[in-house]
Amino acid sequence: MDIQRIKRVQPLMDRRFGMFIHWGIYAVEAKGEWFRNNYRVSIEDYQPSFDTFTADQYDPKKWAKLAKEAGMKYAVLTTKHHDGFCLFDSQYTDYKATNSPAGRDLVKEYVDAFRAEGIMIGFYYSLLDWHHPDFPAYNDMHHPMRGNEDYKEAEGKKDFSRYTEYMYNQVKELLTNYGKIDIMWFDFHYAEMTGEKWEATKLVKMIREINPDIIIDDRLGGDIKVDEPVYYAGDYGSPEQMIPAGGVKDYKGNPIPWETCMTLNDHWGYCSDDTNYKTAKHVISMIVECTSKGGNLILNVGPDARGNIPEESEVILKEVGKWMTANGESIYGCGISDIAKPEWGRITESKDYIYLHLIDANTVCFAIEGLKDKVNFATRLSDGSKINMAKPWNHTSFLEKDPIFIHLPKYNTLDPYDTVIKLHKVK
Numbered sequence: 169m170d171i172q173r174i175k176r177v178q179p180l181m182d183r184r185f186g187m188f189i190h191w192g193i194y195a196v197e198a199k200g201e202w203f204r205n206n207y208r209v210s211i212e213d214y215q216p217s218f219d220t221f222t223a224d225q226y227d228p229k230k231w232a233k234l235a236k237e238a239g240m241k242y243a244v245l246t247t248k249h250h251d252g253f254c255l256f257d258s259q260y261t262d263y264k265a266t267n268s269p270a271g272r273d274l275v276k277e278y279v280d281a282f283r284a285e286g287i288m289i290g291f292y293y294s295l296l297d298w299h300h301p302d303f304p305a306y307n308d309m310h311h312p313m314r315g316n317e318d319y320k321e322a323e324g325k326k327d328f329s330r331y332t333e334y335m336y337n338q339v340k341e342l343l344t345n346y347g348k349i350d351i352m353w354f355d356f357h358y359a360e361m362t363g364e365k366w367e368a369t370k371l372v373k374m375i376r377e378i379n380p381d382i383i384i385d386d387r388l389g390g391d392i393k394v395d396e397p398v399y400y401a402g403d404y405g406s407p408e409q410m411i412p413a414g415g416v417k418d419y420k421g422n423p424i425p426w427e428t429c430m431t432l433n434d435h436w437g438y439c440s441d442d443t444n445y446k447t448a449k450h451v452i453s454m455i456v457e458c459t460s461k462g463g464n465l466i467l468n469v470g471p472d473a474r475g476n477i478p479e480e481s482e483v484i485l486k487e488v489g490k491w492m493t494a495n496g497e498s499i500y501g502c503g504i505s506d507i508a509k510p511e512w513g514r515i516t517e518s519k520d521y522i523y524l525h526l527i528d529a530n531t532v533c534f535a536i537e538g539l540k541d542k543v544n545f546a547t548r549l550s551d552g553s554k555i556n557m558a559k560p561w562n563h564t565s566f567l568e569k570d571p572i573f574i575h576l577p578k579y580n581t582l583d584p585y586d587t588v589i590k591l592h593k594v595k
């Protein structure tokens with residue numbers, strides 16, 4: 169991966185934990201953002217969602233405060249999802265929030281609110297568009313009207329270049345009308361719908377002309393794991409709903425920047441029936457896991473049609489936030505440690521410290537090899553209190569090497585999620 173790319177993406181990687189927001193008129197049906205695809209719904213039958221999308225309780229300041237409280241340092245909002253509905257006031261379509269009962273530019277208010285909280289701003293933009301007349305329908309494997317004979321004839325009259333021009337213009341609008349945008353999150357490529365099919369080189373050139381520092385995901389196409397990725401291949405890997413076992417590496421085995429995107433229940437877009445929420449403990453362990461493997465976690469919320477983030481999500485995020493306030497130092501700006509993953513949890517590391525994450529602490533004292541002359545002091549991160557590092561009197565009878573020892577704080581004071589021990593490196 170080239171140096172320029174690594175430099176560009178570093179500010180995002182240092183932030184480690186972000187908020188993904190999937191919001192659109194699909195929230196009215198409340199069955200997730202693939203509603204039209206899953207139920208093969210035509211644009212006409214989908215119209216009631218447009219006609220009744222009020223967003224009347226949309227208060228992005230509340231969202232931004234929640235993100236901040238959760239310890240999330242960046243956010244990505246769906247400016248347009250696969251259904252083609254635009255949350256922003258685009259001059260290239262009528263299918264937009266300002267023409268719906270919402271009557272507002274929802275993107276503008278998001279940008280203002282999140283920026284005010286010091287949160288990095290990202291835009292998700294769907295490459296697929298199930299509303300645009302020049303996007304393939306009958307022949308497209310994901311289109312809600314795929315294989316529908318009523319759409320067969322129209323297919324031959326489509327001009328895909330009109331669609332790529334539309335996309336180009338909209339992305340330009342997004343990057344010029346809302347100040348400096350930090351992240352552009354495209355979604356997604358499949359079959360022959362990849363790379364230059366999207367006119368990706370032209371698109372990315374325009375984007376980098378507007379903002380050379382903007383960070384772009386890897387979903388336009390191309391392969392970021394090769395030595396010299398194509399121009400539009402993006403800045404970081406984007407595994408979805410999974411954390412890769414060894415993090416993400418290029419073909420030579422070197423770690424490259426990545427971000428796992430994950431839902432909080434089982435849907436991205438609002439789904440009223442889906443109560444299968446992850447626990448705060450699960451979320452915290454995922455943040456720690458990603459960090460220990462050199463990656464980020466962007467966790468999703470799916471606000472409802474009136475603009476409220478589901479209460480279950482709010483409760484979980486606030487709980488995660490308590491842990492992050494006490495232990496965020498072991499996450500932000502931290503990454504992979506040279507020390508292998510231990511039995512009792514995970515390890516993250518920064519320039520001056522090594523952080524032991526006691527997730528499964530069922531002992532009173534343990535040893536770590538390889539740190540004898542490198543670490544001279546240990547504290548509990550959440551309260552700064554000293555940790556006993558005394559050597560058990562007979563340790564030489566049981567251990568061949570000369571490790572350091574960590575005596576755990578009293579068992580009943582351990583954090584039920586993850587107790588973090590901070591090892592101070594010898595300067």
Ligand code: GLC
Binds near residue numbers: 190201355429436
């Ligand atoms: C997928 C889905 C989509 C979601 C995205 C998030 O590609 O199509 O609905 O927005 O992943 O990563």
